Structures are given as structure tokens and as C-alpha cells.
Amino acid sequence: MAAKASRVAKADRRSRQLELVPVARPVAEPPAPTPVPAPGPAEDAAAGATESRRPKRRATAEEMATRQREISISEFFTKNRHLLGFDNPSKALLTTIKEAVDNSLDACEEAGILPEITIGVRDLGFEASGELTKGEGRFVVSVEDNGPGIVKAQAPKIFGKLLYGSKFHRLKQSRGQQGIGISAAAMYGQLTTGQPIRVVSRTGKGKPTHSFDIQIDTRKNSPVVTRDETLDDWHQDHGTRVDLEIVANWQSGQKFVNRYVEHTSLANPHCTVHYLRPKQARLSFPRATSELPKEALEIRPHPHGVELGALMTMAGDSKSHDVKGFLQTSFSRVSAQVAGEILKHAGLRERMRPREIAGDRDLAEKLHRGIQGTKIMAPPVNCLSPIGDALMRQGLVSFLSVIETEGPDGEDGQLDLDQAAKTKGKKGKAKPAPAPEPAEVEAEEGVEKIKGHDYFIATVTRPPRVYRGNPFQVEVGLAHGGSWPADRPVELFRFANRVPLLFQRGACGIHEAVVKTDWRNYLLSQPKGSLPVGPMALLVHIASVWVPFTSESKEAVAPYPEIIREIQLAAQECGRKLAAHIRKRQHADYQAQRRSIFELYIHEVAQAIGKIVGRSPDPIRREFMRVAEKVTEADLASQDAKLEEAAEKTARRPRRSEEDE
Amino acid sequence: MARMDAVSKRTVGKIEKLAESVIRAVKGGGNPFVEIPVRSLANVRFNEKKRVVELGNQRQKRYFFNVSMAKKFMQTFLVSDACKELIESGKTTSIRDLYYITKHSIGDTKQNTFEEQDESDPIIEDIEVALDALREELHLFASRKGxxxxxxxxxxxxxxxxxxxxxxxxxxxxxxxxxxxxxxxxxxxxxxxxxxxxxxxxxxxxxxxxxxxxxxxxxxxxxxxxxxxxxxxxxxxxxxxxxxxxxxxxxxxxxxxxxxxxxxxxxxxxxxxxxxxxxxxxxxxxxxxxxxxxxxxxxxxxxxxxxxxxxxxxxxxxxxxxxxxxxxxxxxxxxxxxxxxxxxxxxxxxxxxxxxxxxxxxxxxxx
Missing domain, CATH: 3.40.1360.10 (Dna Topoisomerase Vi A Subunit; Chain: A, domain 2)
Known part of the structure; x- marks a missing residue:
């Protein structure tokens, strides 16, 4: 929206500039139409040459018509696979895993099953030669879940047809949105290795286990089942497993996968993830809670979010008799009264047929304007399923436990398992850490002791808000301290509907919002236009029925002002908690330091004074200690005031004013 | 304890009074202090009539509960205690000797009560002015020269x-x-x-x-x-x-x-x-x-x-x-x-x- 506004402004400026140019223009009479256009110099030259220089007609409309035909969506994406995140073999590895895991988690949650997912990567080159493939090579990616399974009849379409799915036509918070993901992965595999996607699925105990090989007819965008068997036995009572053979680059792509697995378990604390890698020990992220997230509800679209074309389509699809009924049934928050108001604003009859609207652009535009001009209650927001404060905390705690076990940050400052592999040798066999009980006796609220390191954890879940008629909700969690370096930019973990976003950080609205927040108010340093610096990880999650991604590969969130603002508010709230913690810690340090100085000297003073007055030093010492406590506290109060003042001073420095509630 | 003359008795009395005032202050929950006339050019004036340089009336309070003063406060009483012992035993010693007498490490830290003699010499002068007692009354002498x-x-x-x-x-x-x-x-x-x-x-x-x-x-x-x-x-x-x-x-x-x-x-x-x-x-x-x-x-x-x-x-x-x-x-x-x-x-x-x-x-x- 902002972009559009600026474009308008630019156009404006341009036209104004034009007006400034002093050109003698005929005011009254328009330029007379010349029957024969005056030949320009170029044309003149061409005309002056031979006739044969005139471009020759190459094809007739009829000839061209023979070449014009439908492009299947599959063919389109074959050529434009970067749009779906299959730009190169290392990224394709991650995208394949991600699409499969997204589907598994969505299915488990919808069915009400606590997910347990096994992600496997096999290096076929390694299995053949005993040496890890360097660079590109053939890999088999497998993702297995304990979900509800897939009905036999649906399986081919789900995996073998692009834009087929349950999630596109509804407004509901889910990981997948378009119905492209897994079939695109299957197509990528087929394209690079010629191998079909292999699916094993079972819908329940006592039910048969089906195993398919599915290929995609890219011309027709339709599945071809090349193998269909029923297995006698399978170790899962219910669930689905997909195996995809793809060309990938494990060497350079594994760090993304590692990060994805870590972050997925962070944002999905109800999920257990097992991770099998070539030539490495199995890694497990146990679930931190056995409570399923609140079920996300499906909602009807909100009138304010609908665009003209969509409005016409919806009107055409409506089964209502009149336009008033159409408005009431197709949209949320439209009562009979509201529908009446809309139509009054639009100047339309209530009894008009929805089909008339669908067929008439002018009428549709009237209705659209009427909708925009009517005040309508915000859409229902109880449809969202945020992670929640408590679970976000648990997620962070168990995530940090694994990180602490596996070793510190990687070379590029990212928390990462790559580094873990290198340090593992020293530590001996790393065992997955069980998630510690978060409700241990704590010295300070919000501080968690993880593997001997103190982390301060703060979480904020904002109330749901609306952008363009779509409800969304922002959550921010931060973990500060521990074994992280204090001189590096903070780690920013971005999530949309619980899916980690690993690429295109700079283009992402989440990053923009965090950078725009003035963290100096919260006692962190922050170079201008950058992430703050400090031993901190920041988790930002956007839950929405429709997350506005900047592309189909779902790597960055579009910077809608409403979303940016919500993230900033949540970040600020977290920041305030953090500042209170940092201040408290500074006090504690200061107090301890003060105490120890006084305690040291009190002993000496009491000894000397006791000797001078000829009495025992002990009661004198006790009196001194009593005053010491009182004095240190009073002094701390003034120290407090000083810190507060310093913080205010930084806040007053003009950079960006803090938008606050 | 050797028998003390009147001057020594008075000096010891002054030291005891100083210590008692501290104990009283602490018992009352206050921040104990020693009041010391300021020894700097700012607090010195030339008495035209007597034609001598005199100390002014400015005094500074040396508090115990002040991070920058606590150590000096402690040192003041270490030296006071040592002087009292000297007076009572009728012995006189050099200020260097006193530095060694009062120097020891504090608790189990590496910190010493005095690191250098430069720290203890001014403390002695502080006590002289605070108690209005002469150095010899404190049974101290500087190294002899002359x-x-x-x-x-x-x-x-x-x-x-x-x-x-x-x-x-x-x-x-x-x-x-x-x-x-x-x-x-x-x-x-x-x-x-x-x-x-x-x-x-x-x-x-x-x-x-x-x-x-x-x-x-x-x-x-x-x-x-x-x-x-x-x-x-x-x-x-x-x-x-x-x-x-x-x-x-x-x-x-x-x-x-x-x-x-x-x-x-x-x-x-x-x-x-x-x-x-x-x-x-x-x-x-x-x-x-x-x-x-x-x-x-x-x-x-x-x-x-x-x-x-x-x-x-x-x-x-x-x-x-x-x-x-x-x-x-x-x-x-x-x-x-x-x-x-x-x-x-x-x-x-x-x-x-x-x-x-x-x-x-x-x-x-x-x-």
C-alpha cells in the first residue's frame, strides 16, 4: 500500500515537473489530425532506401493461432522453479523437506494428533562409495509423520497435481496456503532425477497400508500412479511417509536444514522431531509440551479485505437470491443491518441478483465502494492459534537446551548444528537434552538456568489485529544472556504460521520492524539501521489466516504497516521486560560489589575500633553490617535513578520516536 | 603499659573519643564519618598580622559508607589504633615503621590495607589535624635529616x-x-x-x-x-x-x-x-x-x-x-x-x- 502511495506521489511530481517546463502549447485548439503522418527522419531514411527493407510479415494470425495453447501450471513452474524455492540444489534440499514437514504438521494438528516427525536425508553417493558427496549429488529426502494418513483416492492428486489442496479456498491459519508445495517438490525430484515420489500412508489401525509411486504429467498437470501396492505391515498405526529422490547439495545446504529443524522445533513445542543425517548420529528434539495448540478456525473473508475481481467471482459463485443475502452469507461480520448499510452507500437495490453484480463491472465497483465506505466490525480473531507465552517460553528453553548441548554458535554467528558436529568429538557423544522443567525455583522471574547458563526469557503475545480484512496476531519472544557472544548482532528467528523463514531476511517486514525499533531504550546497543547488538535471540511469529508472503516460496513477509506496527509494539513490550532485567542484574552486580567492599573493610574497622575502645569487635561489626545493608539499598535507589535517567537520555536522542500505545 | 604523661593521656583520650563517635553513629543507623580539616591551598590563608600561613575552617567528612572513602576511613582507624598502642607502650617509631605495622592483607583477598607508604603518610597527617595532635604526640617521627x-x-x-x-x-x-x-x-x-x-x-x-x-x-x-x-x-x-x-x-x-x-x-x-x-x-x-x-x-x-x-x-x-x-x-x-x-x-x-x-x-x- 505504501509502495502504491509513493508511486502515485512520484507520478504526481512528474506531472508537476512537466507543467513547469515552459513550452508554448496551443491552449484552445488541439493539434490538427494529419492525414499522412509527417515522416520522421528515421522513417525518411528507410523510405529513401529500397522497398525490400520494409519488415516482412513473418506469420499470419491464423498461423500464430496454431501455436497458441494452454500452458499448464506444472510446465510454468518447471521453468520458474525459483519462484517456489528450488533455485539451486542446496536450497531445493531445504524446500523439499520444508514442504513435506509443513504438510505433516498441518495434518496432525487438524486431526488432533501430537506430531512426531522423522526427517531423513540419505546421501546415495555416500551409500555407494562410502564417501560423502561433495557438491551436487543424488539424495533421498524422507519425511514421516504419525498423522491421520491419506485416503487412497486422494493421494495421487495431493502429490501429483499442482494447485490441488484443501487450504487455498478457505481462510484458516495453516502452514500451507496454496496447494503447490509438496507437488512442486515431487516435480522437482522428477525433473532432476526422473524418480517418482514414493508415498506410504495408512489411515488407522486395521486399515491397509498403501504404497504408491506417483509421477506428474507436467503437460496435463495430472498425476500418474506408476506403482500401487498394499503393504502387509507398517510400524505406524497411522501416518504418512514420503520419499523423494532429488538432486541436492548436502555440503552447502545442510546448514539451512539444520537451522530449519531447530527452528521448527522452537516454534512447535508440541512436536517431536527426529533428524537423521548422513554419517551423523540421530538427533532428536523432544516436545516441550504435550498440549496441542488451540485449533485454528476457518473464517469467511472480511469485506474490507476483498478486491474487486474477487468480489465479482464470489458474487458469481453465490447461491443467494439477492445481493443482501450474498453479503450476509459470504462474508464475516455482515449482519442484515450492515448489508443494508453497504447497499445504501453503494446505491444498489437490495433485491438485485448477485449474478448481475458478477456480470457488470460498474455495479461491482459501486458495491466495492459501498463496502469500503461502510464501517464494519473487525473480523473475528479467535480463529487464530498463536504459540502462546508459556509455550513460546518452553520452546525457547528446550531449544536452548539442545543448542547448549550441541555447542555454541556457528562461524557466521548463527546458532547452528554445524558447529556442534565439530565440537562433539571433545564432548563425547552428545545426547539430546531433555527439556528442563521450566517451573524450577528461580532467583529472578523470567530467568532460566540452562546447562549452567542463565538466560532471561521474555515473551509477548499481542492481541489479534487486522490487515486488509485478514486477522493476524504477532508474538515475540526473546532469550538474553547465556553463552551467546555479546558483541554480535542478535539472532532473529522469523516465523510465519509456525514455519521458520530462513531466507530473504532483508526483504522481510519482520526484520524491518525489528530494525526500526529503538533497542537503545532497552539497554542494548544498536547501530543505525541494523539489528541490535547483544547476547540475545529474538523470535518473531506472525499467525494469520493469510500471511502476506512476498513470493510463493514463502521466505519473507510483506511489510504491511499494520503488521510492522504490531511487531514493533510486541518487541517494545519484550524490550521493556528485558531492560528491567538488565537493570536488575546491573543492580545485583553493583550491590554485590558494594557489599563485598564494605564487608571487607567492616571487619578491619571493627577490629581497630574495638581495640581502641577496649571492647569486643563483634557487636561493632554487627552494627556496621546492619547499616551496610540499609545504606547499600538507599544508594541503589539513587543508582537506579541514574540508570533510569541514562536510559531516558538515550530515548530522548532523536532517531525515531517510539510509537507506543 | 608504661605510665603516661598528661599529653599522652590527652592524645589517647582524643583517639578514643573519635572511635566512640563512630560507634555511636553506627548504632544510630547513620553513616559514620571522621571530620578532617582540608589540607590544600584552597583552605590555607596567609595571616598578615602573624605573618604565617594558617589553615582555614574548611573541613571534609570522611564517610565509611562511600565507595571512594571506605578504604581511607578504614586506614584512618588502623593508624589511630597503632598510634594509641605506641603511646601506651611509651615507644616512638618512624612513619615508615608505622606503614609496616599497619600493613596486612584484608581477609583472604589480595588487597592490602596499605599498598604503599604514600598511602599511610597522608593518613597520619589527617589524624594529626583531625585530632589536633602533633606528630610527636602520636609518637611518630619522620626519617631524620638535618x-x-x-x-x-x-x-x-x-x-x-x-x-x-x-x-x-x-x-x-x-x-x-x-x-x-x-x-x-x-x-x-x-x-x-x-x-x-x-x-x-x-x-x-x-x-x-x-x-x-x-x-x-x-x-x-x-x-x-x-x-x-x-x-x-x-x-x-x-x-x-x-x-x-x-x-x-x-x-x-x-x-x-x-x-x-x-x-x-x-x-x-x-x-x-x-x-x-x-x-x-x-x-x-x-x-x-x-x-x-x-x-x-x-x-x-x-x-x-x-x-x-x-x-x-x-x-x-x-x-x-x-x-x-x-x-x-x-x-x-x-x-x-x-x-x-x-x-x-x-x-x-x-x-x-x-x-x-x-x-x-x-x-x-x-x-
Whole structure:
């Protein structure tokens, strides 16, 4: 929206500039139409040459018509696979895993099953030669879940047809949105290795286990089942497993996968993830809670979010008799009264047929304007399923436990398992850490002791808000301290509907919002236009029925002002908690330091004074200690005031004013 | 415990009172403190009438519960305690000794009560002014420096000493020369000559200048220590002897004279006991280089520090006399300074046989 506004402004400026140019223009009479256009110099030259220089007609409309035909969506994406995140073999590895895991988690949650997912990567080159493939090579990616399974009849379409799915036509918070993901992965595999996607699925105990090989007819965008068997036995009572053979680059792509697995378990604390890698020990992220997230509800679209074309389509699809009924049934928050108001604003009859609207652009535009001009209650927001404060905390705690076990940050400052592999040798066999009980006796609220390191954890879940008629909700969690370096930019973990976003950080609205927040108010340093610096990880999650991604590969969130603002508010709230913690810690340090100085000297003073007055030093010492406590506290109060003042001073420095509630 | 005289009893009483005040303050929940008169130029003034430098009324409170003062507070009582023990046992010791007595590590830390003697010396001075007790009353003395010889007999701690028969070494002036230690006996002295340094004093002694001139000659090894200054004041007051000061012709020498005459900033609280406002500056004057034909090659170029110091002294209230302004300005103008030894250019005993007798005869001094 902002972009559009600026474009308008630019156009404006341009036209104004034009007006400034002093050109003698005929005011009254328009330029007379010349029957024969005056030949320009170029044309003149061409005309002056031979006739044969005139471009020759190459094809007739009829000839061209023979070449014009439908492009299947599959063919389109074959050529434009970067749009779906299959730009190169290392990224394709991650995208394949991600699409499969997204589907598994969505299915488990919808069915009400606590997910347990096994992600496997096999290096076929390694299995053949005993040496890890360097660079590109053939890999088999497998993702297995304990979900509800897939009905036999649906399986081919789900995996073998692009834009087929349950999630596109509804407004509901889910990981997948378009119905492209897994079939695109299957197509990528087929394209690079010629191998079909292999699916094993079972819908329940006592039910048969089906195993398919599915290929995609890219011309027709339709599945071809090349193998269909029923297995006698399978170790899962219910669930689905997909195996995809793809060309990938494990060497350079594994760090993304590692990060994805870590972050997925962070944002999905109800999920257990097992991770099998070539030539490495199995890694497990146990679930931190056995409570399923609140079920996300499906909602009807909100009138304010609908665009003209969509409005016409919806009107055409409506089964209502009149336009008033159409408005009431197709949209949320439209009562009979509201529908009446809309139509009054639009100047339309209530009894008009929805089909008339669908067929008439002018009428549709009237209705659209009427909708925009009517005040309508915000859409229902109880449809969202945020992670929640408590679970976000648990997620962070168990995530940090694994990180602490596996070793510190990687070379590029990212928390990462790559580094873990290198340090593992020293530590001996790393065992997955069980998630510690978060409700241990704590010295300070919000501080968690993880593997001997103190982390301060703060979480904020904002109330749901609306952008363009779509409800969304922002959550921010931060973990500060521990074994992280204090001189590096903070780690920013971005999530949309619980899916980690690993690429295109700079283009992402989440990053923009965090950078725009003035963290100096919260006692962190922050170079201008950058992430703050400090031993901190920041988790930002956007839950929405429709997350506005900047592309189909779902790597960055579009910077809608409403979303940016919500993230900033949540970040600020977290920041305030953090500042209170940092201040408290500074006090504690200061107090301890003060105490120890006084305690040291009190002993000496009491000894000397006791000797001078000829009495025992002990009661004198006790009196001194009593005053010491009182004095240190009073002094701390003034120290407090000083810190507060310093913080205010930084806040007053003009950079960006803090938008606050 | 040795029997104490009245002075010692009073001093011990003062120390105990200080400790009691701290205990009272702490019991009342307050922040205990020691009140100490400020010893700096800002709290020093020149008493025109008495012609001495005096300590003003500014006092600072040294609190215990203040991170920057706590250590000094502690040190104050460590030294107080040590002094009380010295007094009660009737022993006297050096301030260096006291530093070792009170130095130990605190608790099981690597921190010491005192790291350097530089830390304990000012604490002693603090206690002197805080208790209004003299250093000798605290049974402390500074390292001894300063020698005396002359036509006088004294009693030192019960021993009779004839200062006419001190050979080439002279008699070492102790740090404590109060009446209870030193008493004056028979003498034929007409004046006291305080010279700046040992080497020049040795020339005067070898030439038996004291015998010829009936003068008590004394030196303080640079800036004279308290014992020497107190001795000079007693000779001046009790025996009514005029005092002449012979120092190098440089800012440092002038300042030595001024300290003898009206007291120092640091020890302003003791000026009354040490200053000799009538002390006369006999040399080396900035104008002597002409009068006594000193060749320019015995002059030393003044460095920046010298010039700055000279300028500073021009502003001191006790250097405002016309003659002094002329002396200092001449020195600054010429940019050179002279040591007393420069006079030896005119002959090894020029200073004792020509220079000083001439100056005295011609009353060529500044009062």
C-alpha cells in the first residue's frame, strides 16, 4: 500500500515537473489530425532506401493461432522453479523437506494428533562409495509423520497435481496456503532425477497400508500412479511417509536444514522431531509440551479485505437470491443491518441478483465502494492459534537446551548444528537434552538456568489485529544472556504460521520492524539501521489466516504497516521486560560489589575500633553490617535513578520516536 | 603499659573519643564519618598580622559508607589504633615503621590495607589535624635529616651534648625537638644560619665558620623537616637569635625560605609551631651574580617547570613584598638559576670568607 502511495506521489511530481517546463502549447485548439503522418527522419531514411527493407510479415494470425495453447501450471513452474524455492540444489534440499514437514504438521494438528516427525536425508553417493558427496549429488529426502494418513483416492492428486489442496479456498491459519508445495517438490525430484515420489500412508489401525509411486504429467498437470501396492505391515498405526529422490547439495545446504529443524522445533513445542543425517548420529528434539495448540478456525473473508475481481467471482459463485443475502452469507461480520448499510452507500437495490453484480463491472465497483465506505466490525480473531507465552517460553528453553548441548554458535554467528558436529568429538557423544522443567525455583522471574547458563526469557503475545480484512496476531519472544557472544548482532528467528523463514531476511517486514525499533531504550546497543547488538535471540511469529508472503516460496513477509506496527509494539513490550532485567542484574552486580567492599573493610574497622575502645569487635561489626545493608539499598535507589535517567537520555536522542500505545 | 604523661593521656583520650563517635553513629543507623580539616591551598590563608600561613575552617567528612572513602576511613582507624598502642607502650617509631605495622592483607583477598607508604603518610597527617595532635604526640617521627653545629650546649634525652665538639659530622637533629626532649644550655651564638644543603653546610663546618662568627649552622637536606624547622623556631624564640636562610637561587630555594618563614601549605596547621616570620633571606639573590661577579657559565638554564613554579610564586600572598617580586622577576627575566656551589668559582672558601660576611656586614638581606 505504501509502495502504491509513493508511486502515485512520484507520478504526481512528474506531472508537476512537466507543467513547469515552459513550452508554448496551443491552449484552445488541439493539434490538427494529419492525414499522412509527417515522416520522421528515421522513417525518411528507410523510405529513401529500397522497398525490400520494409519488415516482412513473418506469420499470419491464423498461423500464430496454431501455436497458441494452454500452458499448464506444472510446465510454468518447471521453468520458474525459483519462484517456489528450488533455485539451486542446496536450497531445493531445504524446500523439499520444508514442504513435506509443513504438510505433516498441518495434518496432525487438524486431526488432533501430537506430531512426531522423522526427517531423513540419505546421501546415495555416500551409500555407494562410502564417501560423502561433495557438491551436487543424488539424495533421498524422507519425511514421516504419525498423522491421520491419506485416503487412497486422494493421494495421487495431493502429490501429483499442482494447485490441488484443501487450504487455498478457505481462510484458516495453516502452514500451507496454496496447494503447490509438496507437488512442486515431487516435480522437482522428477525433473532432476526422473524418480517418482514414493508415498506410504495408512489411515488407522486395521486399515491397509498403501504404497504408491506417483509421477506428474507436467503437460496435463495430472498425476500418474506408476506403482500401487498394499503393504502387509507398517510400524505406524497411522501416518504418512514420503520419499523423494532429488538432486541436492548436502555440503552447502545442510546448514539451512539444520537451522530449519531447530527452528521448527522452537516454534512447535508440541512436536517431536527426529533428524537423521548422513554419517551423523540421530538427533532428536523432544516436545516441550504435550498440549496441542488451540485449533485454528476457518473464517469467511472480511469485506474490507476483498478486491474487486474477487468480489465479482464470489458474487458469481453465490447461491443467494439477492445481493443482501450474498453479503450476509459470504462474508464475516455482515449482519442484515450492515448489508443494508453497504447497499445504501453503494446505491444498489437490495433485491438485485448477485449474478448481475458478477456480470457488470460498474455495479461491482459501486458495491466495492459501498463496502469500503461502510464501517464494519473487525473480523473475528479467535480463529487464530498463536504459540502462546508459556509455550513460546518452553520452546525457547528446550531449544536452548539442545543448542547448549550441541555447542555454541556457528562461524557466521548463527546458532547452528554445524558447529556442534565439530565440537562433539571433545564432548563425547552428545545426547539430546531433555527439556528442563521450566517451573524450577528461580532467583529472578523470567530467568532460566540452562546447562549452567542463565538466560532471561521474555515473551509477548499481542492481541489479534487486522490487515486488509485478514486477522493476524504477532508474538515475540526473546532469550538474553547465556553463552551467546555479546558483541554480535542478535539472532532473529522469523516465523510465519509456525514455519521458520530462513531466507530473504532483508526483504522481510519482520526484520524491518525489528530494525526500526529503538533497542537503545532497552539497554542494548544498536547501530543505525541494523539489528541490535547483544547476547540475545529474538523470535518473531506472525499467525494469520493469510500471511502476506512476498513470493510463493514463502521466505519473507510483506511489510504491511499494520503488521510492522504490531511487531514493533510486541518487541517494545519484550524490550521493556528485558531492560528491567538488565537493570536488575546491573543492580545485583553493583550491590554485590558494594557489599563485598564494605564487608571487607567492616571487619578491619571493627577490629581497630574495638581495640581502641577496649571492647569486643563483634557487636561493632554487627552494627556496621546492619547499616551496610540499609545504606547499600538507599544508594541503589539513587543508582537506579541514574540508570533510569541514562536510559531516558538515550530515548530522548532523536532517531525515531517510539510509537507506543 | 608504661605510665603516661598528661599529653599522652590527652592524645589517647582524643583517639578514643573519635572511635566512640563512630560507634555511636553506627548504632544510630547513620553513616559514620571522621571530620578532617582540608589540607590544600584552597583552605590555607596567609595571616598578615602573624605573618604565617594558617589553615582555614574548611573541613571534609570522611564517610565509611562511600565507595571512594571506605578504604581511607578504614586506614584512618588502623593508624589511630597503632598510634594509641605506641603511646601506651611509651615507644616512638618512624612513619615508615608505622606503614609496616599497619600493613596486612584484608581477609583472604589480595588487597592490602596499605599498598604503599604514600598511602599511610597522608593518613597520619589527617589524624594529626583531625585530632589536633602533633606528630610527636602520636609518637611518630619522620626519617631524620638535618645536621647542626655551633657554640651551644644542649641536653638531648638527658645526655649533655656540646655542639662545639661535633667533628666533621655535626649533630643529627632529631625529628622531635620539643622541650621535654631537648633543652638548651650555655651558648655564645649571635645568630642562626640555615643553609639549604649538606654540602654547603660541610664547607661552613670545615671552615669553622660557626666559631669565627659565633653562629649556629644547621641544614635540612633540602626542604627542612619538621624537627629542623621546630629547632630553628625554638632557637629564635627562646634564645632570641636572628635567623638567616641561605638557599640556591632558584624557585625551590625561595620556597624553602618561605616555608621556614611562614609555614607550608601541607603543614599549615603547624605553622604556629614552626614558622619564623622574622627569618631573613641572605642569599643567593638574583642580583648577586652581578654584585659578586659570577661568570655566566656557572648559571643553569631554567626549565619550563622552574619558570612555571616561579610564576606561581609571584602570586602567593606572602611573596608580595616589592623586593621579592623583584627577585623572582629578575630570575624569570634572566632565565637562569644558580646553585650555592657556583660561588666556589671565586674560590673554595669564597662563600664563608667573603660572600656571607660581606652580606651580613652590608645587611644585604630580605626580611
Amino acid at each position: 645536621t647542626m653545629v655551633g657554640p651551644i650546649t644542649i641536653r638531648d634525652s638527658g645526655d649533655t651534648i656540646d655542639l662545639r665538639r661535633m667533628g666533621s659530622g655535626g649533630w643529627g637533629v632529631p625529628s622531635i625537638v620539643e622541650e621535654n626532649v631537648i633543652q638548651f644550655g650555655r651558648h655564645e651564638a649571635k645568630y642562626v644560619l640555615l643553609v639549604e644543603k649538606d654540602a654547603v653546610w660541610s664547607r661552613f663546618n670545615e671552615d669553622k665558620f660557626w666559631k669565627r662568627q659565633n653562629a649556629i649552622i644547621i641544614h635540612g637536606g633540602g626542604q627542612p623537616p619538621r624537627g629542623v624547622r621546630r629547632m630553628v623556631q625554638r632557637l629564635h624564640r627562646e634564645l632570641k637569635l636572628p635567623v638567616y636562610v641561605l638557599v640556591d637561587n632558584d624557585p625551590w630555594g625561595f620556597y624553602i625560605y618561605s616555608v621556614v618563614k611562614q609555614g607550608s601549605i601541607n603543614l599549615a596547621f603547624e605553622s604556629m609551631r614552626m614558622a619564623v616570620p622574622d627569618a631573613r633571606f641572605i642569599g643567593l639573590s638574583s642580583f648577586d651574580k652581578v654584585t659578586y661577579k659570577l661568570p655566566s657559565n656557572v648559571a643553569i638554564k631554567m626549565d619550563d617547570g622552574d619558570v612555571a613554579r616561579a610564576r606561581q610564586m609571584l602570586a602567593y600572598p606572602w611573596f608580595q613584598a616589592k623586593q621579592w617580586q623583584a627577585e623572582i622577576q629578575e630570575m624569570v627575566k634572566s632565565g637562569v638559576k644558580y646553585e650555592l656551589e657556583a660561588l666556589s668559582r671565586r674560590g673554595i672558601s669564597f662563600i664563608t670568607e667573603e660572600y656571607l660576611p660581606t652580606k651580613l656586614k652590608e645587611k644585604d638581606w630580605i626580611a
